[in-house]
Amino acid sequence: VYKHFKMKGAYKWVIFKIESKEKVTVESTGEPTSTFAEFAEKLPKDEARFAVYDMKVEQKDGCKMHKLIFFLYAPDSADSKDKFVYASGKSGFKSKIGSVHKELQINNHADLDLSLIHISEPTRQAEISYAVFCLKKKKKKK
Secondary structure: OHHHHHHHOOOOEEEEEEEEOOEEEEEEEEOOOOOHHHHHHHOOOOOOEEEEEEEEEEOOOOOEEEEEEEEEEOOOOOOHHHHHHHHHHHHHHHHHHOOOOEEEEEOOHHHOOHHHOOOOOOOOOHHHHHHHHOOOOOOOOO
16 A cells, blocks of 8 residues: 555555554555545544655745655554554654655644645755756757
């Protein structure tokens, strides 16, 4: 499921649940047209989860990109053992899924607000940094 999410854009988000020390399962996925509000609704109010969200952003030069946001969702209302299991398993889990653009830890369901997520632009010179992320088509000479 995660390969389809990351490589093919088959899902807008994936929520993972730790079932045991050796087993992490996909609890739910969102269709590519799903909203952030639908994603937030799927996260339980009192249980921890890992989640990855595909955020579409548009850079200043008009280049549209996808940025993967990793969430360690551990609400204060969750069982302390549950929060510990997710916190201690985070680095191992992230090493399995590969690189993400941003990592967030959310401790309150009310903090799941898309407007609070800030994606900064690359810091290098515009022509260099955007070449990595967005290849523009050259205009054909007539």
